[in-house]
Amino acid sequence: MKPNDILQQHEVKKTLSRIALIKALQTSEQPLSENEIRDRMLDQYDRITFYRNVQTLSESGILHRIVIDNTHVKYALNCCEKEHHHAIDHVHFYCKECGKTVCLDEVPVQQYPLPDGFKLDECDVVIKGYCKDCPGNHNA
Amino acid sequence: MKPNDILQQHEVKKTLSRIALIKALQTSEQPLSENEIRDRMLDQYDRITFYRNVQTLSESGILHRIVIDNTHVKYALNCCEKEHHHAIDHVHFYCKECGKTVCLDEVPVQQYPLPDGFKLDECDVVIKGYCKDCPGNHNA
DNA sequence: GTAATTAATGAAACAATGTTTCAACTAAAG
DNA sequence: CTTTAGTTGAAACATTGTTTCATTAATTAC
Numbered sequence: 001m002k003p004n005d006i007l008q009q010h011e012v013k014k015t016l017s018r019i020a021l022i023k024a025l026q027t028s029e030q031p032l033s034e035n036e037i038r039d040r041m042l043d044q045y046d047r048i049t050f051y052r053n054v055q056t057l058s059e060s061g062i063l064h065r066i067v068i069d070n071t072h073v074k075y076a077l078n079c080c081e082k083e084h085h086h087a088i089d090h091v092h093f094y095c096k097e098c099g100k101t102v103c104l105d106e107v108p109v110q111q112y113p114l115p116d117g118f119k120l121d122e123c124d125v126v127i128k129g130y131c132k133d134c135p136g137n138h139n140a
Numbered sequence: 141m142k143p144n145d146i147l148q149q150h151e152v153k154k155t156l157s158r159i160a161l162i163k164a165l166q167t168s169e170q171p172l173s174e175n176e177i178r179d180r181m182l183d184q185y186d187r188i189t190f191y192r193n194v195q196t197l198s199e200s201g202i203l204h205r206i207v208i209d210n211t212h213v214k215y216a217l218n219c220c221e222k223e224h225h226h227a228i229d230h231v232h233f234y235c236k237e238c239g240k241t242v243c244l245d246e247v248p249v250q251q252y253p254l255p256d257g258f259k260l261d262e263c264d265v266v267i268k269g270y271c272k273d274c275p276g277n278h279n280a
Numbered sequence: 281g282t283a284a285t286t287a288a289t290g291a292a293a294c295a296a297t298g299t300t301t302c303a304a305c306t307a308a309a310g
Numbered sequence: 311c312t313t314t315a316g317t318t319g320a321a322a323c324a325t326t327g328t329t330t331c332a333t334t335a336a337t338t339a340c
Contacts, residue, residue, distance in 0.1 A: 013288070015287095015288060015289080015336070017288085017289075047290095047327090048289080048327090048329095049290070069210075070209075070298085071297085071326080073210050073326080110249075112231050115233075115272070117272025118270070118271055118272055120269045121236060122269070123265065123266070124267075124268070125252065125263065125265050126264045127252055127262075128264070129258060129262070130258070130259045132256065153315095153316065154307075154308095155307075155316095155317065155318080158317095186320095188318080191297085191299075192317080210326070211297080
């Protein structure tokens with residue numbers, strides 16, 4: 001799907017930086033870090049605009065943030081019209097060696113029981129380990 | 141259990157700042173943020189030492205870090221001799237209104253299936269919502 | 281297509297969280 | 311009580327993210 005159409009469909013302004021951001025994410029199968037996005041946006045990249053667009057576009061359901069831990073955050077387009085504003089709907093895998101992050105779309109999140117009176121809003125599941133290409137796989 | 145004994149049992153040096161850190165965490169039923177710990181440590185608190193002790197004491201299995209998101213991190217003593225170096229073994233609940241964090245020790249974490257060749261190391265589950273004391277509970 | 285309106289941009293400055301280096305110090309062991 | 315090895319705290323830095331404000335670009339009306 002073209003960046004232009006995505007933006008129009010979600011009723012946010014079509015600006016050059018947003019189109020460049022979406023294009024950058026479309027060049028990858030996997031979620032990308034800010035640095036990886038910056039490298040793909042070249043001179044279209046501005047840090048402040050990036051953060052603002054991440055906020056706007058995630059609120060409108062175009063992309064979502066994946067918090068691996070307090071120092072690693074990834075960004076990914078919402079696949080296939082599923083409008084997950086946060087990373088509610090699927091499990092994420094993070095390779096501790098190469099940093100590759102995978103959305104495990106097909107894996108449903110368990111319904112965890114909460115104490116009485118508590119209300120669920122979202123549930124983030126991050127699995128950390130080693131992907132099949134990484135040697136860390138053989139060490140432990 | 142006394143801070144001194146905890147440190148001895150895990151074979152790390154008994155220093156004033158470590159004892160103060162453990163004492164601070166023992167004053168609370170729930171995991172605490174750095175600021176909450178600082179307030180409890182008073183003049184025994186030093187930022188750099190704090191971060192170093194968090195690292196040392198979590199490696200030795202005395203406490204663990206709970207990453208709520210990229211801007212909210214909590215710290216908690218490992219309860220009952222369970223030596224979870226990371227927050228592997230239990231689910232955490234975070235109240236989006238008051239920030240209260242609860243370790244749901246009794247809740248087992250589902251074994252999520254991974255793609256072929258991928259290896260699990262840890263699985264972090266953070267449930268966000270509203271605790272029973274918070275009005276956000278009634279808004280949504 | 282042009283003017284008016286509204287929202288987005290980018291610069292500067294800031295805030296929070298965490299790390300590194302290095303000299304001074306303290307805990308544990310002999 | 312002395313030695314040794316690990317710990318501390320100061321200074322400086324790195325990363326991620328936010329706020330304000332003037333400028334600029336995108337949409338709407340004409």
